[in-house]
Amino acid sequence: xxxxxxxxxxxxxxxxxxxxxxxxxxxxxxxxxxxxxxxxxxxxxxxxxxxxxxxxxxxxxxxxxxxxxxxxxxxxxxxxxxxxxxxxxxxxxxxxxxxxxxxxxxxxxxxxxxxxxxxxxxxxxxxxxxxxxxxxxxxxxxxxxxxxxxxxxxxxxxxxxxxxxxxxxxxxxxxxxxxxxxxxxxxxxxxxxxxxxxxxxxxxxxxxxxxxxxxxxxxxxxxxxxxxxxxxxxxxxxxxxxxxxxxxxxxxxxxxxxxxxxxxxxxxxxxxxxxxxxxxxxxxxxxxxxxxxxxxxxxxxxxxxxxxxxxxxxxxxxxxxxxxxxxxxxxxxxxxxxxxxxxxxxxxxxxxxxxxxxxxxxxxxxxxxxxxxxxxxx
Amino acid sequence: xxxxxxxxxxxxxxxxxxxxxxxxxxxxxxxxxxxxxxxxxxxxxxxxxxxxxxxxxxxxxxxxxxxxxxxxxxxxxxxxxxxxxxxxxxxxxxxxxxxxxxxxxxxxxxxxxxxxxxxxxxxxxxxxxxxxxxxxxxxxxxxxxxxxxxxxxxxxxxxxxxxxxxxxxxxxxxxxxxxxxxxxxxxxxxxxxxxxxxxxxxxxxxxxxxxxxxxxxxxxxxxxxxxxxxxxxxxxxxxxxxxxxxxxxxxxxxxxxxxxxxxxxxxxxxxxxxxxxxxxxxxxxxxxx
Numbered sequence: 320x321x322x323x324x325x326x327x328x329x330x331x332x333x334x335x336x337x338x339x340x341x342x343x344x345x346x347x348x349x350x351x352x353x354x355x356x357x358x359x360x361x362x363x364x365x366x367x368x369x370x371x372x373x374x375x376x377x378x379x380x381x382x383x384x385x386x387x388x389x390x391x392x393x394x395x396x397x398x399x400x401x402x403x404x405x406x407x408x409x410x411x412x413x414x415x416x417x418x419x420x421x422x423x424x425x426x427x428x429x430x431x432x433x434x435x436x437x438x439x440x441x442x443x444x445x446x447x448x449x450x451x452x453x454x455x456x457x458x459x460x461x462x463x464x465x466x467x468x469x470x471x472x473x474x475x476x477x478x479x480x481x482x483x484x485x486x487x488x489x490x491x492x493x494x495x496x497x498x499x500x501x502x503x504x505x506x507x508x509x510x511x512x513x514x515x516x517x518x519x520x521x522x523x524x525x526x527x528x529x530x531x532x533x534x535x536x537x538x539x540x541x542x543x544x545x546x547x548x549x550x551x552x553x554x555x556x557x558x559x560x561x562x563x564x565x566x567x568x569x570x571x572x573x574x575x576x577x578x579x580x581x582x583x584x585x586x587x588x589x590x591x592x593x594x595x596x597x598x599x600x601x602x603x604x605x606x607x608x609x610x611x612x613x614x615x616x617x618x619x620x621x622x623x624x625x626x627x628x629x630x631x632x633x634x635x636x637x638x639x640x641x642x643x644x645x646x647x648x649x650x651x652x653x654x655x656x657x658x659x660x661x662x663x664x665x666x667x668x669x670x671x672x673x674x675x676x677x678x679x680x681x682x683x684x685x686x687x688x689x690x691x692x693x694x695x696x697x
Numbered sequence: 698x699x700x701x702x703x704x705x706x707x708x709x710x711x712x713x714x715x716x717x718x719x720x721x722x723x724x725x726x727x728x729x730x731x732x733x734x735x736x737x738x739x740x741x742x743x744x745x746x747x748x749x750x751x752x753x754x755x756x757x758x759x760x761x762x763x764x765x766x767x768x769x770x771x772x773x774x775x776x777x778x779x780x781x782x783x784x785x786x787x788x789x790x791x792x793x794x795x796x797x798x799x800x801x802x803x804x805x806x807x808x809x810x811x812x813x814x815x816x817x818x819x820x821x822x823x824x825x826x827x828x829x830x831x832x833x834x835x836x837x838x839x840x841x842x843x844x845x846x847x848x849x850x851x852x853x854x855x856x857x858x859x860x861x862x863x864x865x866x867x868x869x870x871x872x873x874x875x876x877x878x879x880x881x882x883x884x885x886x887x888x889x890x891x892x893x894x895x896x897x898x899x900x901x902x903x904x905x906x907x908x909x910x911x912x913x914x915x916x917x918x919x920x921x922x923x924x925x926x927x928x929x930x931x932x933x934x935x936x937x938x939x940x941x942x943x944x945x946x947x948x949x950x951x952x953x954x955x956x957x958x959x960x961x962x963x964x965x966x967x968x969x970x971x972x973x974x975x976x977x978x979x980x981x982x983x984x985x986x
Contacts, residue, residue, distance in 0.1 A: 373770065373774040396940040414847060596950055598754035
């Protein structure tokens with residue numbers, strides 16, 4: 320009896336090791352065909368997202384049709400998804416194979432070493448994406464661990480019935496806010512990227528431009544010494560602006576008439592219009608003072624049990640057809656650089672001239688914490 | 698004669714005043730119910746019916762056009778049917794297990810004098826005092842270690858854990874409320890333990906038990922954190938879908954649909970239980986019905 324138990328335990332352990340080890344091939348050196356074969360042998364992939372259930376459900380069906388691999392799509396909540404991934408971090412085999420990594424989670428997940436990689440050299444279409452998008456996300460060095468899958472951009476969203484001459488410069492915006500108290504809104508930067516983008520632009524306008532932070536890997540105290548005047552401006556004008564609780568909340572409040580102008584993500588706006596949550600007359604632009612853009616990425620979890628299938632899924636989502644389908648269904652701008660897109664909310668000219676990059680991650684982190692401390696808590 | 702007439706008049710006025718006061722209270726109650734329950738439900742229904750091509754926007758007081766588009770979207774693009782099945786299989790199992798676990802605990806806390814009773818009464822409430830995600834993150838380690846993650850029994854156990862505090866608290870109060878005289882009388886008439894449980898304890902705690910069951914059931918139906926951490930991707934419940942529309946990516950129209958899907962069976966159950974509660978054993982035993 321004892322012998323039998325020991326044998327069963329040993330078999331279980333061996334099975335566990337074999338299972339956790341994932342595919343028998345080395346994904347980093349294997350040919351793409353053998354990775355696809357390994358993915359087919361794995362049979363399924365579990366993918367976590369928190370938006371676009373319509374697109375991902377259709378993509379999963381297309382994926383299964385093309386490869387015969389079942390894509391189990393779980394649409395959860397952003398924070399809950401990451402809490403789950405982090406809770407399972409030390410497990411030999413986790414339950415998530417691949418997931419969307421939102422801008423504000425890039426630093427945390429990179430610091431925690433949550434993802435397998437680098438995957439840039441494995442994916443066949445990697446060269447179709449900008450070098451920068453493989454290297455840097457939200458000011459964080461990602462070194463090819465996270466795969467870009469769509470680009471998005473913050474801009475000013477407004478109701479043309481109430482805003483006749485939308486502001487382009489910081490001075491014009493301030494004048495508009497003074498003339499229309501509480502009608503301009505932005506999201507709490509600790510709750511959403513659109514708010515971060517607005518505060519980022521405010522720092523550029525009020526604290527001597529954004530160029531001085533370029534290339535810094537660590538926060539330089541002397542460069543943030545004059546941010547006090549930024550917080551002072553926010554405190555002085557707090558009663559004239561509306562701070563919302565999420566990216567979508569800003570849009571919802573505009574739909575309800577509370578706001579006439581707000582900072583928003585272009586893909587959010589398109590999605591909200593298509594679902595009947597925002598009036599169709601809404602217009603959007605990137606002002607000359609500049610607003611930052613970004614894009615979400617996909618990562619393969621280090622302890623994923625279907626790594627090959629996860630890579631094939633990511634490659635599928637990055638494909639030309641799917642990038643186009645995603646744009647057509649939900650308005651998310653493709654991350655590929657080898658395709659042109661028509662019918663976007665923001666003009667190509669705006670993107671080219673007025674979209675600005677984020678300052679490095681240490682400054683962004685500091686900005687969020689300082690905003691909460693010096694503006695929200697005062 | 699005049700004095701009697703005066704007295705009668707006084708009684709009539711008093712009765713009128715009472716009636717007016719009762720009417721005022723009733724109107725106030727209805728008004729509060731309409732504002733507190735009716736308006737949000739009405740708004741939820743309207744938002745769930747907003748046609749995707751005709752947004753309900755400022756300055757429109759009511760939606761331009763209603764359609765089933767949002768409902769069709771939820772049923773087409775989410776795993777709502779799978780979630781409904783899981784939720785409504787899980788909740789009764791969790792209620793049953795909560796009842797079995799809480800009955801002895803509540804009996805001891807309600808009827809026996811044990812050292813540290815107040816302390817234990819507070820301790821059992823801990824799972825609902827702590828933030829849900831904190832409980833979920835810590836418990837997920839235990840569930841993973843014991844192989845209880847990603848399996849139905851583990852989920853039942855997790856939901857039981859979240860429902861137990863309500864069940865224990867309500868049942869403890871019910872046990873405390875049973876008059877000792879009734880138990881003494883039963884004992885004098887020769888009732889054994891089984892008879893006491895069957896004819897005194899269980900009938901008398903039934904209202905509390907039903908209230909506890911409602912709490913445990915709704916807690917299970919609404920539980921998100923533990924289910925998400927230890928249950929998905931194998932199991933999805935209604936809140937895991939609701940949170941995808943209600944959390945970071947708030948989409949009011951779709952969230953309204955899922956909220957209604959979650960609410961309707963609960964309302965039906967509440968009415969059913971309310972009917973069942975009408976026969977109040979405790980009051981009956983004291984001759985107060």
